Amino acid sequence: MTLQDLIDKLLGRQTASADTARQRLQLVLAHDRSDLNPELLEQMRREILEVVSRYVEIDLSETDVSLETEDRVTALVANLPIRRTL
């Protein structure tokens, strides 16, 4: 680490690269392990929303469909807030 890096880090200009590495790895491994590329995931997300929307009204701006992985188990996690109708 250089003095410049230290100053940047202290001033919060740059996050430690180990954090970035960990986040990038977790994402890429979730895709590797499930053999799903971002394009397929996006397509699946659209189709899930389409199906769910037939039954309830979803807040489209707040939806989140992503792969999460822990202990070598990868899960598809969908968070679809239902809009209040009353």
Next chain:
Amino acid sequence: MSTTRTILICSGKGGVGKTTTTANLGIALARSGASTVVLDADFGLRNLDLLLGLENRIVYTAQEVLAETCRLEQALVKHKQEPNLSLLPAGNPRMLEWLTPKDMQAIVALLEERFDYVLIDCPAGIEDGFKNAAAAAREALVITTPEVAAVRDADRVIGLLNTQGVSPVQLVLNRVRPKMMSSQEMLSVDDVTDILALPLLGLVFEDEQVIVSTNRGEPLTLSDGGSPAARAYGNIAGRLQGKDIPLMDPAKIRRGLRAKMRELMQTKIF
């Protein structure tokens, strides 16, 4: 039933230390009294002979043994200083296409009849070379470094080993730089073990002595010297044999008098 431990040493990515680990563990196990053979399954680009200082002594390979043009004893290259260790190249670099998973299993079966430990130095990649080597293994050590590409490739390899039924699969974290870890510019030991979800058999600090030892063809574990990597490989061999040796903590690395002395002796004075 054979009690031989047949261990694949693999990584996916090249250059993370498979061959160095195989050479050092082979020597360390042999020094502890276990009869050990290292099988170079990376015979297209073989280097295990070079790291062990045995490059001029190879006459036959496992290929000739299976073709019955020589006996196994003729193909095994005994280490000069450590006679408990033998090297067997799986094949000749000029004949890349001959080996199949069945051949590999046949070779390993022959070795298991006479050795306590069979260490298989796996080629990089996850193609045929890896699959051949993995077909004969019972357990595996996955070598990785705290770098994104090495960890990602290790993950692929672990997935393949799981589907092949190789177990246990344990992790060796190589080329750890404690200073970079403490300033959070390198993935931590916990980051890597959490992501890969494997038990950690050992970690090896980055150590210039590794290069010096490969220059000489004398693995670090040959001598009782105190270089950090030498101790780490010795500890890993001990843990493989069931000894309870605590893991080194990169945050608590204290530079001993010996290390300082060695550094002093290496200082350029002219």
